[in-house]
Amino acid sequence: MQPLIRAASLRGFGPLVSELGGDPDRLLDRYEIAREVLADDDGLVSITAHDQMLDAAAAELGCPDFGLRLADRQ
Template sequence: MLDIVRAGGLAGFESLVRSLGGSPSVILRRVGLGIDDLADPDRYLPYRNVLLAIEEAATELKSPDFGLRLSAVQACAGCPSTSIAPRGPSNPGS
């Protein structure tokens, strides 16, 4: 049985790889995936290939914390901008 995961597990992969000076299409191609595979977050991809993409990016970009960085990008995708974040009174005693 083939283990699969949603392509959404690689959300932010392209922009993070680019921000670290890499080519997402080259990295994905090395592990048997393509940029088009990431277009639909509900598409199913082989788990092994997704894992290899993260490992390959970490190695290629000399970023051993690549997986953690990717999860941080994903966790903050729904975060509000600090410019619109709710603010309390400037004087805590008010």
């Protein structure tokens, strides 16, 4: 079994990516994170996919403080 993290850690991900000019659906698809899971704070996602997606979002959007911005929204 792979390590999991609560979907609550991604609350606000979609709007933040969109505001920075990115496509949240494309990132979710690339890392195989179901949008439906994000609707429930207690949903679970792979921590590996979670971390890789946040790293990719920061790099692709030219936003090195992406994680901090996401945390600020939560």
